[in-house]
Amino acid sequence: xxxxxxxxxSLSVQEGRISILNCDYTxxxxxYFLWYKKxxxxxxxxxxxxxxxxxxxxxGRFTVFLNKSAKHLSLHIxxxxxxxSAVYFCAxxxxxxxGNEKLTFGTGTRLTIIP
Amino acid sequence: DAGxxxxxxxxxxxxxxxxxxxxxxxxxxxxxxxxxxxxxxxLRLIHYSYGVxxxxxxxxxxxxxxxxxxxxxxxxxxxxxxxxxxxxxxxAISGSSGGYEQYFGPGTRLTxx
Numbered sequence: 306x307x308x309x310x311x312x313x314x315s316l317s318v319q320e321g322r323i324s325i326l327n328c329d330y331t332x333x334x335x336x337y338f339l340w341y342k343k344x345x346x347x348x349x350x351x352x353x354x355x356x357x358x359x360x361x362x363x364x365g366r367f368t369v370f371l372n373k374s375a376k377h378l379s380l381h382i383x384x385x386x387x388x389x390s391a392v393y394f395c396a397x398x399x400x401x402x403x404g405n406e407k408l409t410f411g412t413g414t415r416l417t418i419i420p
Numbered sequence: 421d422a423g424x425x426x427x428x429x430x431x432x433x434x435x436x437x438x439x440x441x442x443x444x445x446x447x448x449x450x451x452x453x454x455x456x457x458x459x460x461x462x463l464r465l466i467h468y469s470y471g472v473x474x475x476x477x478x479x480x481x482x483x484x485x486x487x488x489x490x491x492x493x494x495x496x497x498x499x500x501x502x503x504x505x506x507x508x509x510x511x512a513i514s515g516s517s518g519g520y521e522q523y524f525g526p527g528t529r530l531t532x533x
Contacts, residue, residue, distance in 0.1 A: 311462075337520050348424075348510050348524030349463070394462060398520045406520045407453075407478065410463040 308332045309397050311411035319419050324382040326414050328395030331376065335397040339408065340369060340380050343392045352393075353380070382416075390418045423447050424525035426511050432531045439498040441528050443511030445491075450515040452494040453522060454478075454486060456507040463510065469494055501532045 310329045318324045328338075336357040341349035355362040355369045355378070362369050368381045382389055392413045400406040423446035433439050443452060453468040455478075465478030467486040475486050483505060485497045498505055508529050512522040 309462075339521060341524075346527070348512075348526050351521045351523065354521060396463075400520075406514075407465055407468065408520070408522060410455075412460060412462040 306331075307412070308335075309395055309409050309411040311393075311395055311414050313414050314412070315415040315417070317417045317419055318385050320387060321384045324380075324385045324389065324416055324418070326380040326382075326393050326395075326416065328378045328380075328411055329376060330378075330397050332397070332399060332409075333376075334399040335409075336400075337398040337406070338369070338371060338378050339396045339398075340367075341394040341396060341410075343394065343413070349394060385418045387418050387420055390416060392416070424511060424513055424523060426509075426525040426528050428528060429526065430529045432533060433501050434533055435502060436500050439501050439530065441496045441509055441511075441530070443494045443496070443525060445494075445513050447513060447523075448491060449513040450491075451513060451522075452488065453512040453514075454484075454494065454496045455510045455512065456480065456505075457510060457527075458507050466496065466509075498530075501530075503532050506530060506532045 339354040340352040342352045343349040353364050353367045355371050371378045392415050394413045395411040396408040398406040425444045427442045454466040455463045464480045469475045469488040487495045508527050510527050511525040514522040
């Protein structure tokens with residue numbers, strides 16, 4: 306049972322436009338959400354996160370939106386740049402104990418930015 | 421970047437042989453994790469450790485064992501490798517950032533023939 310779902314395996318966006326990556330979850334106990342970016346032959350790198358007490362978190366070109374009632378989050382990248390081409394993973398945590406939380410990952414969305 | 425190394429980076433082995441992958445960190449983080457990444461499955465947790473000699477199972481632990489005798493090292497052993505264990509294996513650490521973020525190593529590509 307996939308508790309974190311990324312239903313779009315791939316997405317292509319023109320350079321300079323907005324990229325929107327989506328993620329849905331089913332476990333109501335999830336209270337912290339993260340996005341990771343992964344280039345080929347490298348490990349995933351942490352991008353941005355959001356706590357369930359917020360509905361938006363922004364860091365430069367990256368903004369994550371959380372809709373708890375819909376169990377949906379999205380990552381917006383504005384403006385999109387060629388270096389943003391990568392696989393993006395959504396992840397969720399259900400714990401309240403600092404630092405030992407197991408993350409549940411989605412299957413990833415491959416973002417391609419077209420010059 | 422977090423100081424995490426994995427060895428070997430690539431390995432080809434035969435079915436039925438034991439294999440040990442090593443994760444080494446220089447960050448003194450308490451928590452360490454092993455994941456596998458497969459197409460269509462994302463990242464799945466195999467085992468994790470919350471301290472020296474303290475480990476627990478993850479989502480896909482069958483066929484794997486782990487050991488952590490020092491804070492900096494977390495070993496993953498495939499007791500008898502099978503073709504279904506062909507995958508990319510990632511180690512991750514967490515514990516000091518103030519959030520739930522995990523930081524990943526570069527990965528080990530394992531092929532079981």
